Amino acid sequence: MPVFHLDPTARLQRYLGRELIADPNLAIIEFVKNSYDAGASEVFVDFRLAGDLDDHEIVISDNGIGMDVDAFEQNWMHPGYSYKVDPSAVGVAPESPAAQRQRSRVAAGEKGLGRLAAGRLGRLLDVYTRQTPNDAWLHVIFDWDAFDRMDIPMRRVPVRYELGKDPDDARYTAGTVVRIRRPYFNWTHRVRGRKVAGRSDSRLGRLRQDLALLMDPFAHGGEDFHIFLGVDRPDLSQHAGLITVQELSVRDYVWEFEITPTSTGPSVHRVVRRSPTVVAKTGQPAESDLVVPSAQDDGDEEGATGTLLAGPIKGALYYAPPQVAERGVALGRPPGVFLYRDGIRVEPYGSPGDDWLGVQARKASRQGYAAIQPNLLTGHVEISRTGNPDLVDMSNRNGLVENEAYDDLVARLRAEFRAFDALVLDELVRPNWEEPAARAQLAAQRAQAFTVALAAAAGHSIRQPVAALGAELEIVETVAEKVADEALKRRLEGVVQRSRLHLRAIDASLERLSAIESVDLPKTFMELDLAVVVDEAVVRARPYAEAAGIPIDATVASVTVISEPQALEEAVFELLRNGIRATQDARRQEHVSVSIDRVGRSLEILVRDRGTGIHDSVRDRLFEETVSTSGQTGFGLLHIRELLALVSAQIELRSTGSEGSTFVIVVPSPAAMRKEA
Amino acid sequence: MDAAALLIDDDAGFAESVAASFDARDLPLDVANSWETGLALYRAGLHELVVADYNLPGSKHGLKLLLEVKALRPSTRLVLISGRVTPTAADLIAAAGLVDRFIPKTPDLARELIDEARAAESRAVQGTDWRQVAGAHLARNTIDEGALESVDAALRVQVES
Numbered sequence: 001m002p003v004f005h006l007d008p009t010a011r012l013q014r015y016l017g018r019e020l021i022a023d024p025n026l027a028i029i030e031f032v033k034n035s036y037d038a039g040a041s042e043v044f045v046d047f048r049l050a051g052d053l054d055d056h057e058i059v060i061s062d063n064g065i066g067m068d069v070d071a072f073e074q075n076w077m078h079p080g081y082s083y084k085v086d087p088s089a090v091g092v093a094p095e096s097p098a099a100q101r102q103r104s105r106v107a108a109g110e111k112g113l114g115r116l117a118a119g120r121l122g123r124l125l126d127v128y129t130r131q132t133p134n135d136a137w138l139h140v141i142f143d144w145d146a147f148d149r150m151d152i153p154m155r156r157v158p159v160r161y162e163l164g165k166d167p168d169d170a171r172y173t174a175g176t177v178v179r180i181r182r183p184y185f186n187w188t189h190r191v192r193g194r195k196v197a198g199r200s201d202s203r204l205g206r207l208r209q210d211l212a213l214l215m216d217p218f219a220h221g222g223e224d225f226h227i228f229l230g231v232d233r234p235d236l237s238q239h240a241g242l243i244t245v246q247e248l249s250v251r252d253y254v255w256e257f258e259i260t261p262t263s264t265g266p267s268v269h270r271v272v273r274r275s276p277t278v279v280a281k282t283g284q285p286a287e288s289d290l291v292v293p294s295a296q297d298d299g300d301e302e303g304a305t306g307t308l309l310a311g312p313i314k315g316a317l318y319y320a321p322p323q324v325a326e327r328g329v330a331l332g333r334p335p336g337v338f339l340y341r342d343g344i345r346v347e348p349y350g351s352p353g354d355d356w357l358g359v360q361a362r363k364a365s366r367q368g369y370a371a372i373q374p375n376l377l378t379g380h381v382e383i384s385r386t387g388n389p390d391l392v393d394m395s396n397r398n399g400l401v402e403n404e405a406y407d408d409l410v411a412r413l414r415a416e417f418r419a420f421d422a423l424v425l426d427e428l429v430r431p432n433w434e435e436p437a438a439r440a441q442l443a444a445q446r447a448q449a450f451t452v453a454l455a456a457a458a459g460h461s462i463r464q465p466v467a468a469l470g471a472e473l474e475i476v477e478t479v480a481e482k483v484a485d486e487a488l489k490r491r492l493e494g495v496v497q498r499s500r501l502h503l504r505a506i507d508a509s510l511e512r513l514s515a516i517e518s519v520d521l522p523k524t525f526m527e528l529d530l531a532v533v534v535d536e537a538v539v540r541a542r543p544y545a546e547a548a549g550i551p552i553d554a555t556v557a558s559v560t561v562i563s564e565p566q567a568l569e570e571a572v573f574e575l576l577r578n579g580i581r582a583t584q585d586a587r588r589q590e591h592v593s594v595s596i597d598r599v600g601r602s603l604e605i606l607v608r609d610r611g612t613g614i615h616d617s618v619r620d621r622l623f624e625e626t627v628s629t630s631g632q633t634g635f636g637l638l639h640i641r642e643l644l645a646l647v648s649a650q651i652e653l654r655s656t657g658s659e660g661s662t663f664v665i666v667v668p669s670p671a672a673m674r675k676e677a
Numbered sequence: 678m679d680a681a682a683l684l685i686d687d688d689a690g691f692a693e694s695v696a697a698s699f700d701a702r703d704l705p706l707d708v709a710n711s712w713e714t715g716l717a718l719y720r721a722g723l724h725e726l727v728v729a730d731y732n733l734p735g736s737k738h739g740l741k742l743l744l745e746v747k748a749l750r751p752s753t754r755l756v757l758i759s760g761r762v763t764p765t766a767a768d769l770i771a772a773a774g775l776v777d778r779f780i781p782k783t784p785d786l787a788r789e790l791i792d793e794a795r796a797a798e799s800r801a802v803q804g805t806d807w808r809q810v811a812g813a814h815l816a817r818n819t820i821d822e823g824a825l826e827s828v829d830a831a832l833r834v835q836v837e838s
Contacts, residue, residue, distance in 0.1 A: 456761055459760065460732060460759070460760035460761050461760065462760075463760030463761075463782040464688050464782060465691070466782065466783070466784055467691060467695075467758075467760070467782035467783060467784065467786040467787070468688075468691040468693075468695070469694070469784065470783065470784030470785055470786055470787050471691075471694035471695045471697065471698040471787030472694050472697070472698070473784070473787075474701065474787045474788055475694075475700075478701035478702055479701065500784060507783050507784055514761075
């Protein structure tokens with residue numbers, strides 16, 4: 001049977017190199033990883049940025065094992081080949097410290113494509129390499145423009161090399177120097193587009209951050225590898241120097257986990273460590289240790305434990321106090337939980353904008369209120385090539401191939417995050433909710449005491465003249481009895497009768513005022529579901545609605561607030577009853593509706609009716625004493641307003657007209673309550 | 678004719694209106710604007726009916742003195758009036774058992790007081806029950822402080838700052 005052979009054109013380099021890798025930082029990181037794999041203890045990334053852009057250079061030098069001509073040809077000239085995974089690789093390096101280190105490390109790269117990433121950075125690439133100071137330098141020159149042809153196969157593009165030419169200003173006596181010339185863009189510039197929280201906005205600043213995150217700060221084995229950034233421009237010197245692995249030492253919580261397969265299914269061993277501050281605040285032990293079955297979080301719910309398709313996973317999540325997290329950003333350690341394979345970071349997991357653990361989503365699902373704020377969470381997850389063979393890198397260095405193992409990894413990590421989040425919520429955050437709740441309750445009690453005293457004093461002072469007027473009427477009545485003129489007598493008796501009615505109306509109002517003392521005003525502030533409060537009010541109002549033949553339409557989603565349930569329920573109930581009455585008065589059969597909206601830092605309970613609206617004459621005085629929605633004397637809305645004021649809520653008439661009225665109860669969100677406290 | 682009733686109230690306007698309504702019914706009424714004046718008038722006149730507004734300065738002390746004096750003449754009917762009206766106040770005062778009646782300051786107060794004054798006048802013409810006086814004399818130092826406290830709590834009006 002005849003056969004074909006794939007024979008890629010020269011242009012394939014363009015796709016594999018220049019266009020495959022989106023982020024130029026990743027292209028540089030590929031070379032740094034190559035240095036690590038070559039057993040280097042140091043790698044210098046030098047930016048020579050003086051003069052015009054065409055004169056700029058990026059030089060990456062290491063003291064790794066280097067290559068001779070044969071090794072170079074086998075490794076570099078066969079894209080897709082990696083000596084790192086080829087046991088029969090030629091060119092065994094002479095014994096050296098670099099060779100020892102190389103043997104002790106798990107290779108960071110394995111695809112044999114990293115070198116092509118140079119095409120992402122500049123038009124020309126010079127490679128200088130040698131294994132020992134006694135060898136001649138091998139100098140190879142790649143002109144990537146020469147590959148931009150479809151008419152010849154890749155193998156036909158000549159790549160020139162020479163022996164014996166030294167690299168300028170070589171930093172090491174042996175190893176490899178990669179010089180990228182005629183770069184495609186200017187590294188002195190800032191990154192275009194919007195600023196990203198926790199990320200430098202300069203190209204070099206971001207590269208420095210990415211390099212700092214490259215090595216797992218917790219994995220053993222990275223101590224003997226140092227990255228330096230060199231910059232020849234004084235105005236950019238702040239980016240230069242040793243890249244230190246930044247990890248914050250001050251944390252409120254450390255959540256370590258190790259997920260392993262067992263005979264009864266995957267299990268997770270968790271160790272929770274708490275800072276002395278947290279221990280003092282929560283009364284919890286400094287360290288807790290437990291083993292539980294490992295769950296998967298596939299969205300809203302945690303699922304069955306299943307099979308550990310991802311392979312063993314371990315890592316740690318850190319919850320830092322806010323001020324420490326800010327310092328972390330300043331140090332170049334942005335928030336995020338990063339993934340490391342054999343100690344080398346797998347991009348982009350945990351980078352700003354990559355919500356692989358659903359941390360942002362969790363916050364959004366809680367209406368902006370999260371136990372663990374995304375900017376306070378850092379951490380790392382460790383996998384390995386040997387332990388997690390089904391977790392495979394994408395060729396574009398942009399994450400892992402999405403397969404069942406990857407899904408399993410993410411689902412299990414999300415379950416870990418969710419469990420951690422629940423712990424922080426219970427131990428640290430919920431008591432903080434209780435603190436503002438207690439303050440609100442105290443304020444409410446004070447306000448209540450003041451209101452009661454004020455009502456008593458007002459009632460007392462009004463009663464004096466009312467009783468006195470009653471006495472005066474006694475006089476008129478007595479006089480009337482003695483008047484002989486019958487017409488005058490009747491007029492006087494009429495005056496007495498009507499005056500007594502007026503006085504009794506005032507007295508009845510005073511009685512309502514004094515009843516404030518006996519109202520069971522708000523007692524308990526708590527974390528509560530506003531939807532439940534509204535539902536309770538609807539249940540109470542439904543008999544009135546049914547009697548009036550007017551349905552209640554309640555559309556409420558669950559939302560958490562810190563408030564006092566009785567006051568809110570009472571207010572919603574009163575508004576529903578008002579709405580039912582108004583709709584009934586308008587002789588309409590349309591429904592009264594109640595809904596909950598989020599507006600900024602507040603939540604709004606809207607009660608709409610299809611009544612006749614509120615008359616202009618009373619609209620402005622609606623929440624004053626003795627005025628009701630119908631214009632009659634009453635204390636309903638005044639009572640509601642006072643009641644809501646005691647729980648830091650407000651009532652307003654949003655709209656009214658011939659098509660009905662909308663009243664709104666504005667309740668502060670938990671975040672607003674926390675800010676107030 | 679000596680007044681059978683004494684009104685102790687520091688609100689001069691209110692006292693004047695009540696006195697005028699009594700006068701219209703030809704009922705004499707002594708009026709005092711303080712506990713001191715009221716007690717002095719009572720010691721002099723030994724009224725059958727004493728009506729006292731509780732919210733006078735030093736009411737607790739004044740009421741205590743009045744109760745002690747009243748104990749010497751048990752037939753005196755003591756009525757407390759107050760503009761402070763809560764559903765529980767009347768119950769608390771009744772339970773304390775120190776005074777004979779509590780009447781809130783309502784538009785009908787004057788009428789209620791006139792009825793009380795008429796009853797007092799009819800009692801005034803009856804002879805003294807000396808046995809009752811003797812018993813009261815023995816008990817005069819045993820005013821229940823707790824009961825006084827509860828009356829004070831029920832009727833005191835003040836705005837807390």
